[in-house]
Amino acid sequence: MSYSQNEKDKFFEAVDSLKKYRRAEIVDESGKDLVDALYTDLLPNEQILKTCLTDNTTFLIGRKGTGKSTIFLKLQREYRKRNDVLSCYIDTKTIFESSQTEFLGIEHFGEVMPNEALKQYILERSFLQSILRSLTEEIQERSEGLLGKIKNFLGIGEAQIVKEKLRELTSSINNNELLKKIEIPSLQQITVARKSFTERSNETALNENDSIGGKVQRAEVEMEASLSSNKMNKSSRKNISELEEQFSNVFLKVFQIKNFISQLREVLSTLRIRSLVVLLDDFSEIPDHSMRIFVDVILSPLNNWSQDFIKFKVAAYPNRIYYGKIDQGKIDKINLDFYNLYSTRVDRSVMEDKALNFTKRLIEKRVKYFTNQPVELFFDIRKESIEEYYELIFQISMNVPRIIGYILYYCYESKIAYGNSINRAALTDAAEKYYELAIEPFFQSTTYSLKSIDEKISILQMRELLNGNLEKLFQERLKLRLL
Numbered sequence: 158m159s160y161s162q163n164e165k166d167k168f169f170e171a172v173d174s175l176k177k178y179r180r181a182e183i184v185d186e187s188g189k190d191l192v193d194a195l196y197t198d199l200l201p202n203e204q205i206l207k208t209c210l211t212d213n214t215t216f217l218i219g220r221k222g223t224g225k226s227t228i229f230l231k232l233q234r235e236y237r238k239r240n241d242v243l244s245c246y247i248d249t250k251t252i253f254e255s256s257q258t259e260f261l262g263i264e265h266f267g268e269v270m271p272n273e274a275l276k277q278y279i280l281e282r283s284f285l286q287s288i289l290r291s292l293t294e295e296i297q298e299r300s301e302g303l304l305g306k307i308k309n310f311l312g313i314g315e316a317q318i319v320k321e322k323l324r325e326l327t328s329s330i331n332n333n334e335l336l337k338k339i340e341i342p343s344l345q346q347i348t349v350a351r352k353s354f355t356e357r358s359n360e361t362a363l364n365e366n367d368s369i370g371g372k373v374q375r376a377e378v379e380m381e382a383s384l385s386s387n388k389m390n391k392s393s394r395k396n397i398s399e400l401e402e403q404f405s406n407v408f409l410k411v412f413q414i415k416n417f418i419s420q421l422r423e424v425l426s427t428l429r430i431r432s433l434v435v436l437l438d439d440f441s442e443i444p445d446h447s448m449r450i451f452v453d454v455i456l457s458p459l460n461n462w463s464q465d466f467i468k469f470k471v472a473a474y475p476n477r478i479y480y481g482k483i484d485q486g487k488i489d490k491i492n493l494d495f496y497n498l499y500s501t502r503v504d505r506s507v508m509e510d511k512a513l514n515f516t517k518r519l520i521e522k523r524v525k526y527f528t529n530q531p532v533e534l535f536f537d538i539r540k541e542s543i544e545e546y547y548e549l550i551f552q553i554s555m556n557v558p559r560i561i562g563y564i565l566y567y568c569y570e571s572k573i574a575y576g577n578s579i580n581r582a583a584l585t586d587a588a589e590k591y592y593e594l595a596i597e598p599f600f601q602s603t604t605y606s607l608k609s610i611d612e613k614i615s616i617l618q619m620r621e622l623l624n625g626n627l628e629k630l631f632q633e634r635l636k637l638r639l640l
Contacts, residue, residue, distance in 0.1 A: 164534075167527045169566075169573075172565040174562070175558055194526055197519045205491060206228065206235070209491070212432065215491065217471065218491065218493065222560055223557055225493065228472075232436065232470060242433075243430045244299070250438075250443060256284040257284070277446075293421075297323045300319070300320075300424075343406075344407060347403045409454055414459070418463050434469075435459075441474035448479050453481050456471075495556040516547050516561070536579045568583045
């Protein structure tokens with residue numbers, strides 16, 4: 158099989174659109190937005206999208222590459238068609254990273270508390286302030302379009318008042334002079350209370366040591382040391398948890414979250430906005446302690462106290478979610494990983510058929526749109542059917558769109574670019590290449606954002622499990638060859 162240069166280029170565009178990272182816009186060479194044309198729902202009848210568009214707070218739970226950011230792009234497209242809903246997109250990870258360098262205007266802290274605790278407080282404070290600032294700026298930007306539509310209805314004077322109120326809201330978040338009147342006394346109270354607690358703990362520990370001194374044998378001493386170490390670890394975790402809770406309480410006062418909600422609702426009600434939808438992307442990419450404080454201070458209060466006015470759509474990783482005081486019975490959770498999404502009480506083959514249906518729809522839509530050719534054109538179907546190729550791609554990717562994109566991209570490099578069709582060998586070689594470049598490096602080094610909040614298994618233990626599974630697979634392959 159030989160392909161024209163245009164067919165090669167268009168196939169490349171199709172697979173490249175699948176492997177884009179994070180919130181990369183899906184556009185053609187002229188800049189046209191392709192989200193509506195290319196969006197492929199994981200469930201028939203666009204059921205994932207319809208669930209996300211309900212008025213409930215929704216958590217989209219899935220590994221990297223399962224399409225969370227693409228769903229967000231589609232959601233925003235749908236929300237912008239409505240005049241009674243305002244949607245705002247917040248990239249949690251980017252804001253967290255940028256906020257860690259913003260320490261301007263906080264000299265007023267002085268020696269208010271020990272350096273380590275103060276440093277942690279300032280980092281969390283900067284992050285929360287950046288989140289609120291980004292939210293109000295995003296609302297301001299989205300409101301400009303609405304003001305233009307309803308200026309005649311509101312009147313120029315009323316529209317100007319709305320703009321001024323939004324500016325005041327942003328200013329109050331950035332005004333450190335206003336904030337420090339509340340936080341300095343609050344932080345001093347925490348310092349005094351923690352100092353008193355530490356002194357009492359040290360005194361108790363000293364008394365316990367005196368009562369057993371010199372009366373135990375070596376083995377008992379070692380056991381006592383081990384128990385003491387465990388006790389210290391538990392005590393340390395408890396202290397961290399208590400400090401986070403204390404910081405959360407201070408932040409709620411400092412940023413006056415209830416007042417923030419009230420002002421926000423007043424402004425948006427004037428604009429005839431029935432509800433505000435906040436899309437939080439990369440929620441699981443921030444450290445555990447920051448996640449807990451963020452949920453306790455902003456996400457949970459805005460969700461619980463706004464009387465259904467503010468709703469969140471949150472993109473998160475499995476086992477890296479903290480709900481705080483959010484009532485999980487009142488929110489929607491959508492698991493995007495194929496096993497959780499398609500598993501039912503029926504047998505495995507039915508579950509895999511459902512997953513294969515998505516694999517087929519996803520690939521066919523992309524290839525058809527970009528190349529205007531059937532998928533079969535790019536595969537060697539002389540010995541194997543296209544359905545068998547879909548099944549193999551599913552087995553390789555476990556239905557993760559980004560992995561599908563990389564597998565087909567490697568096949569493009571090895572086959573399509575040279576005018577040859579994709580065959581089974583090309584797909585298995587692509588799977589091996591993806592493993593070497595993307596999977597195996599994870600077990601060399603990793604980051605907090607990929608681990609469970611309560612991770613108990615070390616990276617070395619996980620590597621041992623991986624090697625054990627690979628050895629078992631290798632032995633099974635040898636058996637099949639011998640047969």
